[in-house]
Amino acid sequence: MQLVLTVLEITAPVAVLALIGFLWVKTGHEYRLEFVTRLSMTLGVPCLIFTALMKTTIDPKALAALSLAALVGYAGLTALFWGLCRVLGLNMRTYLAPLIFGNTGNLGLPLALFAFGEAGLGYAVVIFAVMAVLSFTFGLWLVAGGGSPMRAVKEPMVGATLLGALFLWQGWQTPVWITRSLDLVGQMAIPLMLITLGVAIARIPPQGVFRAVWVSLLRVAICVAVAWGAGVWFGLEPVALAVLVLQLSTPVAVTSYMLAEKYGADAPQVAGLVIISTLLSVVTLPLTLAFLI
Template sequence: MLEQLAAVILPVVIIAAIGYAWSRFSRPFDNALVTQLVSMIGSPCLVASSLTSLHVQPESLGLMALATILVFSGMFVLGFLVLKVMGLPMHSYLPAVVFSNAGNMGLPLALFAFGDSGLALAVVYFAFSATLQFTAGMSIAAGTTSVKHLVRMPVLYAVGASFLFIVTGVQVPTFIANTLEILGGLTIPLMLLALGVSLASLRIRSLPRNLFLSLVRMIGGFALSFLVSWALDLPPMARGVLLIQASMPVAVFNYLFAQYYNRRPEDVAAMVIISTLLSFGTLPFLIYYVLSAAQ
């Protein structure tokens, strides 16, 4: 079991540490370019490649999608109530409480824990997370709602096209499948490197409050995913993937949006780094739990 834990956790930590060291040694790293590559090319290709190349039943994907929607609905309600009681502005803190790092950390953890089949389920969660973050999350931070962000998201078209192939049973042409696999393979290492680079530039402030909100994000996500997986009677692998994705720390994109719209970016940055540091301590227990439950 220790060997299994190391195989799942250490690659994530090592690659993020390389990104952190790269930044600390003042090596060039164009975060904006990497973000665009991952958002516009890497993530859609990863989603399409994972969903179309694996033998996962459409019913399993649909059940995972339902579980994901329920978890996000619960997180929105939980975050709203907590912030209302604390008297904190929704536009600054709600996205950080709701959206986990399902891409940078969740995808590789699901891959290393459950293999390609686990990755296929994880990209369902990631696809919903990315869609909601770039629509509802961005709208909350901006204080306005815009449909143009939704129609400009390549991951939506990747999901739609993938489900069309899955439902009809049509095989993706080999040259397209190979292209998607190569481009999708860029995503996870670039995400982990970008995570490490981002952590090197962030600072911690208002520790008690931001520590509490970080715990709400991680513990709340775990509790809700546990309840949803129990209520839907998810299979062990789907339950494990849902628990991993929902228990991840605050997504780095929350900081980027907070900075762009000037929504207390220092506090959101603190939540990112606090929750990420906490996750390195909780990951062994989380992965041990999901692997034990799946056996």
Template structure:
């Protein structure tokens, strides 16, 4: 069992721990700059690099897009119902319950669990989630349209470039491809370090509410991912990637949005921290199932 789990979870935990200890030693870490670097340069380059050099068929990638949308739709319905039953505000908790940490945690876990093929499929899920999180997610928490956020999101342009290259068989010049590969390679380590830094700086208030919604997030994720994998009859790596990505903890960006729009940020911070810590137990269990 350890021979299966350690190669997947070990690198993730070590990188997160380094980021956590970095802050505990009071060493400087510009989280805003690193986050912008990853979202504006690293992640777009990783998307173009991985998708355009993969031998995965267009039909499989398209299927992952549609399945991910189905996971989000079913998660929205389940989350809205559970939030209403708990008597809590939808705008505060709908986003954190629906949008998982498919980037910082999901990408490396799928890479180490399934190799480059797993990374490509995980990126397909990540792209859909990112676009929805920075549009629908912000709209949910802010209560207004955020078309500008969509237009200014570099990830959407990297998706357009990758799709163009996939369907036209266009290839970048070698120097450009090597540059994109190099910049894309920084993404996953920086994501994990930043996750550790975020965990070190978050503070929990109202432990009971945070714990309830953290458990709810993990439960909704597993149920939605598993259910859609069965409904769409996904097999092999695609099935494993969908379940793992869907089961990730609350994304750190949910806390940043809650802070920006004053939607109980301390409770959302607790959800991020608790669900992430719990995922170090739940994710290995799921890995044993899906590998």
């Protein structure tokens, strides 16, 4: 019961802020989607990623072992979800990246801390760093529909992720006044993204919601199986294995919607995946944690 309440406490703000965006549009107010998207993706999110990585202390041995397991896990998810999209006729640009990359930051990190303590949080941050690099390079390439890899490299989020990883690796810290400034900028990212998400939800057709339900359920089963297989293959100790399974099975990340909006994929469909998978996680994540614990 405590796990269910914890997940509800973490996911409730997602629903509340999305509802604000939904009602804002439905009541006829103006919402400049392009401006908010650009502000979030080029300023807010990069600051959020950099400060999160810089402030985390990582055990070098855990970083090496778990990073390899996470890379193999994401490679497996990529192969399986690519095949699933082909079989079901789902658009690759719209569905593939959101299916691969979950909400390992806002949802995965707090859950790992609650379930497994400081050790679990350390492992969770390693996976978050791996996901961030892959999501904002390979994931961007998928959503953008191919093109030159330099298109992804020039993305501010990629630079923030790599710079944050460098600071994490070297144990560096920015001066206090810079860190606090970056924190303030980064804190605006999540509320803006969630409100914008609610705006997109207002445009989702009924069939989009139905599809999001069964795709989200199928996604959870595949993610748990792949993460478990990767962890066992690398012989991870129990807590590291549990955190790997937890992180890879988190619901679709809000940033997936923002990338779809920015690069012209079917953003309302992705928004449906974000909301439905997050709501389903109230049930699926406690069940997964109960199995792992």
